Amino acid sequence: MGGAKKFFEACAVDDVKLNQTHEVEVNGEDVLLVNDGGEIHGLSPYCTHDGENLDAExxxxxxxxxxxxxxxxxxxxxxxxxxxxxxxxxSYPIKVENGKVFVEVDE
Ligand code: FES
Known part of the structure; x- marks a missing residue:
């Protein structure tokens, strides 16, 4: 708990298509990037009900x-x-810079 966190480059913005999901691995962590009407969010890819993967939705x-x-x-x-x-x-903090998506995860 309380470990240091850092932004890591995940992929190009263009990899996260409009209103689609795109799963990436960021410093060993699975992250589901979601393009919601042009805004990108970072989430865990696993449903909390029984662990189903939420990619490709x-x-x-x-x-x-x-x-x-x-x-x-x-x-x-x-x-x-x-x-x-x-x-x-x-959910994970996201930032977009120079056409790339960065996700903040444990260092
Ligand atoms: S709703 Fe059951 S695994 Fe997602």
């Missing part, structure tokens, strides 16, 4: 839907918006 109304049992998460915060998941997914 389209973004609708600021949400991604788990393909397994239909839980939904708000991509801006990671909060649950539909059952059966109860807990939100972790």
């Amino acid at each position: 389209e973004v609708h109304d600021h949400q991604v839907e788990c393909p397994r049992h239909g839980a939904r998460f708000d991509v801006r915060s990671g909060e649950v918006t539909r059952m059966p998941a109860v807990y939100g997914i972790a």
Whole structure:
């Protein structure tokens, strides 16, 4: 807990297509980048219901839907918006610079 965090380069902005997801590995951590109407967010790629991977899902109304049992998460915060998941997914700070996406994770 409380370890140092740092921004690491993840990919080019163009790799995260409009209203799509794009999973990357950032310093050993799996991160789901989500393009929500042109704004990029960083989330954990794993559904908190039963661990399903949320990559390759389209973004609708600021949400991604788990393909397994239909839980939904708000991509801006990671909060649950539909059952059966109860807990939100972790979110990661993102920054975009010089056409690249950076994600803040443990150093
Ligand atoms: S694993 Fe995602 S809703 Fe069940």
